[in-house]
Amino acid sequence: MAFYYEVQFNNISAENSEILIALLSATNTNGIEELDNSLKVFFNEADFKEEEIAGMAGTVQAAYEVKKVEEENWNRLWESNFNPVTVENWVAVRADFHEPITNVVHEIVITPKMSFGTGHHATTYMMLEQMQQLEMTGKKVFDFGTGTGVLAILAHKMGATDITAVDYDEWSIENTRENITRNHTGGIKLIKSDTAELDQRFDVILANINKNVILDNMEILARELEPGGTIFFSGLLIEDEQDIVTAAQKQGLQLVKIAERNKWLFINMLKP
Structure with missing residues (x-):
């Protein structure tokens, strides 16, 4: 045991x-x-x-x-403590023991295990919320620090056709695999790694992780983003703003948007 x-x-x-x-x-x-x-x-x-x-x-x-x-x-x-999360009329995240939520565009059903990313925390909520602004159809997406896999699963539901999800934690990989099956979103590639280094190129990168990991991987993430591509950062406190924006701009990324929720930060950057 x-x-x-x-x-x-x-x-x-x-x-x-x-x-x-x-x-x-x-x-x-x-x-x-x-x-x-x-x-x-x-x-x-x-x-x-x-x-x-x-x-x-x-x-x-x-x-x-x-x-x-x-x-x-x-x-x-x-x-016993997991309650459904609804982001406007856009997406809902619930467990399989909850009643279906039908008044949203997308519904995600997860098993609430030891992975971070159920939608309850402000950072995951903002990532889910801001993803509705993206055109995902046919896009190649990288979910760095996937946790429960909710962002990768939502990208799949939005029409992305090539999705890679990475996490360093074996429990997260196992949980994401289970959640992918539960949501009928097969085809998401799962990789256990503590780095963003994949030697691939992506149209959209989702990095909901933490400041230190983002800074350590900023050069890699910028290199792996296709020109015209979008990267979402979260897992950040409001005082992290300048460090993240400055590091991203040094890699040639341009600031598009900053959002805040409960003193947590979301940053959207673009690769020209």
Whole structure:
């Protein structure tokens, strides 16, 4: 039986929750759950380092608790707390135990396991929201940091014909594969990797990950984007704006749009 560590930071403000999420994005978390005045984070046994947790808690002066949780119980917890997400009348994300949502253009059904990207978090919500502005028919799409696969699945539903989804985490790859099957969106290529280096070219790149990973891969992402292509960045705090825009512009990308939701950032860049 596999075990996971559940860390709960208690009595924290929304601002400190955002700081913790930014710090945690540089670690190998298996899931983050935002609650009222608290934050739950899950790690597998190999990636759990309590000294790192203690340091993060000290940064925001937060108390925390650690519990060891069986994999089966972790999944049951996710299911009990997972509610459908609807982005306008554009797209809905729900679990298979929810009733169908029919008043949207696209519906995505996922299994709410240990992958980040259910649509609840502001960054995934903004990516889903902004994708309705794209013409995807026949396009080649790269989903970097796929999580649950929702962005790749939506791209497929929108008509993209060549989609590659990458994540460094084996659980995310497994979860995405299951979600692809559940949504009848076969043909999405899944790759386990911690880099964007694919030696391919794409019309659209979706990078909902975190600042450090984006900056480390900016040159690669810019090179892999076709001229006239679009790249969406998220997983960013509002204070990350200048660093991301400056790094993208150094690679010849042009700023198209910036959006904000709950102090999280979305950036759209274009390759001329």
